[in-house]
Amino acid sequence: MGKDVIVACDFPNAEQTLAFLDKFQGRKPFVKIGMELFYGAGPDIVRQIKARGHKIFLDLKLHDIPNTVKKAMMVLRDLDVDICNLHAAGTIRMMEAALEGLTRPDGSRPLLIAVTQLTSTDQESLEKDLLIERPIDEVVMHYALNARKAGLDGVVCSPLEAGKVHDVCGADFLTVTPGVRFADGDVGDQKRVMTPAEAKKVGSDYIVVGRPITAAEDPVAAYERCVSEFIG
Numbered sequence: 356m357g358k359d360v361i362v363a364c365d366f367p368n369a370e371q372t373l374a375f376l377d378k379f380q381g382r383k384p385f386v387k388i389g390m391e392l393f394y395g396a397g398p399d400i401v402r403q404i405k406a407r408g409h410k411i412f413l414d415l416k417l418h419d420i421p422n423t424v425k426k427a428m429m430v431l432r433d434l435d436v437d438i439c440n441l442h443a444a445g446t447i448r449m450m451e452a453a454l455e456g457l458t459r460p461d462g463s464r465p466l467l468i469a470v471t472q473l474t475s476t477d478q479e480s481l482e483k484d485l486l487i488e489r490p491i492d493e494v495v496m497h498y499a500l501n502a503r504k505a506g507l508d509g510v511v512c513s514p515l516e517a518g519k520v521h522d523v524c525g526a527d528f529l530t531v532t533p534g535v536r537f538a539d540g541d542v543g544d545q546k547r548v549m550t551p552a553e554a555k556k557v558g559s560d561y562i563v564v565g566r567p568i569t570a571a572e573d574p575v576a577a578y579e580r581c582v583s584e585f586i587g
């Protein structure tokens with residue numbers, strides 16, 4: 356898998372999502388299906404988008420006891436997506452169990468990546484809300500190393516941490532980075548952000564972009580702007 360822009364399709368139902376993807380007329384952006392769409396439209400939305408030829412990152416961020424996560428991954432593996440994820444905070448054992456569950460009887464599986472610290476978290480909320488009194492990038496590196504130890508393929512982090520994750524975990528360890536905004540854009544609830552051009556400079560493998568594209572007056576032009584800044 357090479358560098359790419361993943362579009363977060365945070366819509367409440369299949370109709371709005373498919374109408375949005377229709378605007379791309381023949382282009383097949385890499386699609387992220389998150390909780391809103393998956394819970395609103397059900398698993399069939401994965402099959403519908405896959406059948407249209409898109410790659411899919413299923414962003415359900417599992418976080419539970421190892422047995423429950425393993426069993427849930429055994430269900431998700433049959434959806435045939437390209438990337439699945441979970442929270443690294445669930446422990447190394449939970450991540451190992453997830454990997455076991457996601458692996459099909461023939462040995463194949465989607466890529467599995469771990470959320471380190473949500474890009475809506477900053478140093479203040481880390482300390483005050485979560486009582487984690489270490490620098491946020493240190494926490495991200497610790498969770499990334501745990502994910503690598505568990506055998507995962509990479510992490511979700513801010514582009515701010517992508518370079519250091521590669522230094523610590525290796526160039527092949529994937530960095531999938533939300534928290535991306537245009538220089539002239541609204542940050543919203545995101546806290547650790549970079550532009551697509553900055554994410555390219557620091558070596559993010561994938562940028563995940565939602566509202567700057569989905570809420571744009573011309574979503575296809577906004578997508579093209581991301582592609583040209585990030586990939587060139």
Ligand SMILES: O=c1ccn([C@@H]2O[C@H](COP(=O)(O)O)[C@@H](O)[C@H]2O)c(=O)[nH]1
Pocket residue numbers: 363365389470472473474475511512533534535545563564565566567
């Ligand atoms: O740390 C994380 C993990 C996941 N996300 C998801 O990415 C998109 C970002 O959407 P924007 O509209 O570009 O903010 C969204 O679906 C999040 O659930 C994240 O932002 N940060």
